[in-house]
Every structure is written in C-alpha cells, then in structure tokens.
Amino acid sequence: MSVAAKDVRPVAVDWACVRKDFPILARKVHGKPLIYLDSANTAQKPRQVIEAVDAFYREHNANVSRAVHQLSEEATALYEGARDKLAVFLGASHRDEIVLTSGTTMATNLVAYSYLLPRLKPGDAVLVTAMEHHADIVPWQLICKLTGAHLKVAPITEAGELIVEKFIEALTPEVKFAGVVHVSNVLGTINPVKELARECRKRGIPLLVDGSQSAPHLPLNVKAIGCDFYVVTGHKMCGPTGTGALWARREILESMPPFFGGGEMIRTVTFDGTTFADSPHKFEAGTPNTAGFAGLGVAIDYLTRIGMENIAAREHALLEYATPRLEAVPGLRIIGRAANKAAVISFLIDGMHAHDLATLLDQEGVAVRSGHHCAHPLMQFYGVTGTCRASLAFYNTEAEIDAFVAALGRVRKLLQ
Ligand code: PLP
Secondary structure, X not given: OEOOOOOOOOOOOOHHHHHOOOHHHHOEEOOEEOEEOEOOOOOOOOHHHHHHHHXXXXXXXXXXXXXXXXXXXXXXXXXXXXXXXXXXXXXXXXXXXXXXXXXXXXXXXXXXXXXXXXXXXXOOEEEEEOOOOHHHOHHHHHHHHHHOOEEEEEOEOOOOOEOHHHHXXXXXXXXXXXXXXOEOOOOOEEOOHHHHHHHHHHOOOOEEEEOOOOOOOOOOOHHHHOOOEEEEEHHHHOOOOOOEEEEEOHHHHHHOOOOOOOOOOEEEEEOOEEEEOOOOHHHOOOOOOHHHHHHHHHHHHHHHHHXXXXXXXXXXXXXXXXXXXXXXXXXXXXXXXXOOEOOEEEEXXXXXXXXXXXXXXXXXXEEOEEEOOOOHHHHHXXXXXXXXXXXXXXXXXXXXXXXXXXXHHHHHHHHO
C-alpha cells in the first residue's frame, strides 16, 4: 500500500482547549501547580493516548500476527496501523519503509549493527557532529571498535551552530557514514539537514538523521530531506514509552541482514537454517510493545490533527516569549544561541550548580532537567559539567513561563 500525502494546512488552534487534553498538567507537585518544562526528556500524553492504551488492554489485548482469532487481528491492525501513520507522518513512500522499534536508541543500533558493521573496515571513519546525543555517538564507537574504523567530529560554534563548511570539509573519502541530530536536545539548534544530506549524497556517504527532537516539533518529510535513515522515538511525540521507528528506503532495508533473531521475523526455520520475513518484519523479532504502538498511532493522529505547522509556530512563539525573560534574570547565561532553534533553553546561573537549581525549582513545582543531557562531549565543549534545561511544548503557556521566571528569582535568592 502506498501512503497518501498529509494535510498540512495551518488552522487556528484553541491552545487552552488542547492543554486540557493533558490530565497530568492539572496536578500539583509539592503543593504547587505543576509546570512541566521537560518535554525534550519525555512529552506528556493527551488523554486520547492514555485511553487508547487503556482500551488496548481492556478490549483488544492479544499478541500480533500469531493467531487467527479476532483479538489477534485487532491487535495486529493497531500495531500495523501505527506503521501506516508513521509512514504518512514522516513522508515515507511506502509503509514497508518503517521499522517499528523501541525508540531512537534501538533504531540507531539497528543501523549500526545491521547496515554499517558489515561495511566498515580499518581506517574508515564515521562522521558525527559535536552536538550529538550519546545515542548517535556510542553505537558508532562500538562498531568502530569492532572494525578498526574511527569517529570524526564536525565542529560547532560557541553559539551552538554546526559549522557547515567544516562538516563538508570533513566528508573525506575515508568517511563511510554520517550521523547528525536534526534538533539538538541540549541547544535546540535546528541543523540544516537537507543541505547536509545533499553534500553526503554527492559523495555517496549514507546519512542518518536523529529525529528524536524534531519529530515532535516540526513538520517532516524524509524524502524532502534526502537522508538515508531517519530515526524517531514515540515517547517524545506524546506517545507511550518503548515505541519508535527507523525509516529507510526499501532497497536499503532489503540490503540489511536481521539484527535480532527470534519469532515473528522468519519465513521458515529448520535446524539447518532459517529464511527470513521481508523487511520491515525481519527486523521486528519477538513480541512488540503492541499497546504502546496502539497509543503511538493515536498520538500521531493527535499531533496531525493539531497540525505540525501550528505546533512549530506555537512553540516558536513560546521560545520568543521565554528567551528575553530568562535573559533578564541576573547572572543567567543561555547555552545555545542558534539563529534557527527549537523551544529548548539550556542555561546556567553564575555560582549555582545545575542540580541545585533544578532541585529547588522542583520545590516550586517546576520540572526542568539538569545534568549532561546524554551529551558529555557537548558539555566538554562548553567547559561545564551540566546545564539546566527548560524544554517547551505546545501545551505550555506564557503564564507558566512567567511563573518559572518568578520561581527562578526566588531560587536565586535562596542559593546566594
Ligand atoms: N537522540 C536525541 C537527540 C535525544 O534527545 C534522545 C533522548 O533524549 C535520544 C536520541 C534517545 O531516545 P530514546 O532514549 O527514546 O531512544
């Protein structure tokens, strides 16, 4: 089955009404209204998603594709439905281009071990950028160690922008693969992935784009980007944890051997050998997170119904609202000043430890993340052990940002 183009017309959205879909946002923490500013870590879930997971276990629970009974057919339809929805959401040409995984980490490891490992030899290199998440560093390091290849790193500016000329210069003949984050989880930087993909393509270098932080926030079309692999994680897209996907063209997936072996991914098995199912099923061994994918399908419907253009515009407005207000906090330094940036604000306040800040903000009901954000090399680049990070989503409000800034003022006084 081919997939239809998605409807991308922006419409006016009642954001206050949207916010009411998220039950957790009505709760209190330490007696204060929760202000959830940690969506880059994991997004909150609308009731539609929660109800879909609940309904799965109440009404449809069965294993996928293993039985002919009604419940199994329903469970399979929900699981395969998530594949259809992801294909449309990502702009894939065909549903078979979507491998369902437990998240970005598993999708990237699948590419590392199934696609790249057999293709690397001593002296080869894998190019990444200085702003990658560990999920786009460590899998390549592991296979470099097995093959005698090495990592190369394209530098960034102090503002947190990739130096595109340096990335292009680094695409030398020993580079056999490149991995780039679409939106940095620490800096919010939106990388020019279309341009990077074009340069990689000119040189025949496959490119993986880590879409963990872009899929929840930007309209996407993998074909328009022109990369070879795109990976996403469902829990950051308002979906359940333990869901995600790898997109790659069919001919690439067909060229890749299975990574995990077991049930569901085979055609025939004898003690002399096994023949495998076609892709993407040959990569989906074992019982999947069916309830999770039932929820992810609904999360994708939910995001699509609001419209990714609307979400991007709303979050940009929140970023523009928050940035000058945070800059006005004495001693506060924002790390990540890219011109093209998503609603992620990493910051430090002079003389205060990021964990102390986050702990005291939590007492005020404000949930931010503190630490290295799974990006040790980036922390090393900035000469810090960690930062505080406020990451916004479309369900946040200007009033929450005001309350966050006021809480920061009180916390500063306590720590000084
Ligand atoms: N890549 C980026 C940029 C991320 O922000 C994250 C999660 O924080 C990941 C990869 C890993 O995602 P997951 O743990 O869901 O596999």
